[in-house]
Amino acid sequence: MALWVDKYRPRELSKLDYHKDQAENLRNLCKQSDFPHLMFYGPSGAGKKTRIMCLLREMYGAGVERLRNETMSFTTPSNRKIEVMTVGSNYHLEVNPSDAGMYDRTVVIDLIKQVAQTHQIDINGQREFKVIVISEGDELTKDAQHALRRTMEKYVATCRIILSVNSTSRIIPAIRSRCLGIRVPAPSENEMTAVLQSTCKREGLVLPPELAKRVVEKSERNMRRALLMLEASKVQQYPFTAQQQIAELDWQVYLRETATQIVSEQTPAKLEKIRDRLYELLSQGVPPNLIFRGLVEQLVNNCDMSIKAKTLEYATQYEHRMQNGAKHIFHLEAFVAQFMNIYKKFLAELVMTDDF
């Protein structure tokens, strides 16, 4: 048993559901025996990882699908042991250095050295290089990115790096220029509906078009989310009805409630409660930038037109600070306090104008 997302993930470039022209280009890239370092970029759930795996399969054959888990341990310069889970085959290795937090630099350097210094044993005319897939490359610290730049160049003969990133803006220019960038846009709504329908067909389910449409809308053009949502909705209620409730991400629901609370009361005591809720979200592991974004969206939806612009202006300011700082909760809280302040003033003015 596996999740639909994994079960029906296209395995070959020719079987991809959308962006077919791009798939053709990627196949051409593989026809030559070599390819440069690659950087797949695009929004979350657009199909970057799927394309990377298809590309690797095209390159090395079915062997790349024999995946195995491996826990690699690294020792930082400060003598701290960190363990990173990797998944890989004989030909490639996929790693998430951002899981190592501030120690990602050590992971990047050591890992690439380990992989690159062992030459591929040439069994049957395979490629002579291994591939390292770095997912969430944009979460790498600047330090790690600079380390990556050097190692990328040094070991180019024995290994290629494929980066999967959401936004190139957080990748240093030195790395951007060393990689061939491949943009993977989010699928259009029609494409997504088609994928959902074909998935249900293969599962032997009947999916009402209205429901498919609603799921696509809810998922914000995120293919992975749409499929997970559909599967979760299926286990909740099947047969499908057009108006059935769609499973939602619990942290989004929680965030929505938080936003309503912010609008309902503006006092330091309330702010303290909000802080606890934010801590709760952070300790669940939800990335702070998603929390921030979700919060801003909800608040802007909930407030009057006249203060929307101001709210957004402050949001950008605090978001920027959050990226530069270390304690995310400070900046989330600062934004909430700022919004409370603006909103309270707005309410006070409203009362005054009503009086006259």
Place this chain on the structure above:
Amino acid sequence: MSAKRKPWVKSAFSELNMTPKASPTAASVKRTRSASAAAAGKSRSQNTTPTTDAVVDLTVKENEKDGLTPTVSDNWMEGFAPTTSDDLAVHPKKVCDVRNWLQHCEAMRKKHPAQICLLTGPAGCGKTATLRVLAQEFGYELQEWINPTDCEEINALGDQPNEGSYMGSQLVAFKSFLLRASRYKSLLTAQNKRLLLVEDFPNVLLKDATATFEDLLDEYVNYGKSPLVFIVADSKSRALNISYKLFTDQLKAKLRIEHISFNSIAATIMQKSMKRFATMMQQQQHKALYKVPTQTVLDSIVVCAQGDIRNALINLHFGSLKGAPSMATKQLNVTATSKGRKRKATNTLKSIGRDESITMMHALGRVFNPKYNEDNDKCLLHSPEEIAEAFCIEPRNFINFVHANYLPHFHDVANVNAAVNDIGLADMLLHEYRDDSLSLVGLTIAVRGCMVANVAPVSGWMPVRGPKRLTIEPQLTPAEQKLLGVGYAGISKRLYASEYSSFVKTIVKQTN
């Protein structure tokens, strides 16, 4: 112990080889402070070349010419040390505690001679002095462990030329000190009761070996023959805090270690003992050296010392030496006492004295309840810069504490907004690793921001909470892991938390 004392029997300690040469008054058991000093002195005098002798002679002559009587001993402070328990500047209750413990030791002497006591307290609060005075009162001979330096080790064994010198482990030496010094008495002293004192902890114990320390004490409790006292000065940092690291609560309970914790000396008691020092300075043997310090200087020394009597004595010594100009003092602040009728000026010494150190709780109180100068409303009583400087070693920690606790002290969201804005800015500055000085700037901004923004502080007692630590634990159940398969390792924690977690949970829950 047998009454026979045969001088040719080799003692467990190497004193025997030294005793014929060393003066009997100075020599004590090996590794007591005075003994090591005497040994050092002895070896020096043995090895000195004629030239150094001449130099020594010259100085002596000079002293005589000036008419100064060389009354000051090697350690002039010893002259001022308290000799009776009434002279002690320690709070009588604490003295009583220690006395009770010693009485308890007396009572248990036959059955359980190896009692252990731990004295803690800030530096210079009279821990050692109390113990010395009381040990004398009870007729105990104090034997102190001093960490041997490597060269001392060689010297000590160097007295036995043929046995060769070796470097033993410090831990072994410490252990043998504990077990043997408590068991065998020195031949040179009449007292039969010994009290072991450890103020200097072997370095090995500080590193990690808490387990060895426990074993050591276990053994001591079983085999030791005299009471053992550990003296530990408080330290701010937890890593260096011996009483916290070595003497865990379990250990204390298990071995029935008496823990007596001293407080820093109160200003009134300090005043009293300063008077005692001043009168002693006017006695015959000191009169040539000291002049009478003014009352202002005395008062400011007390203020500066902050309960550290040793420091106060040093300052007094320095401030009242003859020929030195009187010490510069500066007015610290004016405090109104008793309904503002009587105004009392507090002075501190300008150039010397301890830095004012404040605890975290104290500083947080100053940040959250900002006070303004009486005559100048715009001027904060405690400058944010000073508070920031006191914590510049660990700015992050302090800011985290401020953040965890500031909210209940505010009345209005607008003020909160201003404060948290500055805290956020400070966080950003602290994260900037390229410039070291920014951390202090950031801390100052956070502190000042909080103080200035809090226009109308909420008064009342509020417990201080520690900053929250985030532990992200997306622990997967086996069923969830199975569902995800091998590819699970390829999903990062944050991605899992934001996209997969809630769906996977529902799917697993509904299918089972």
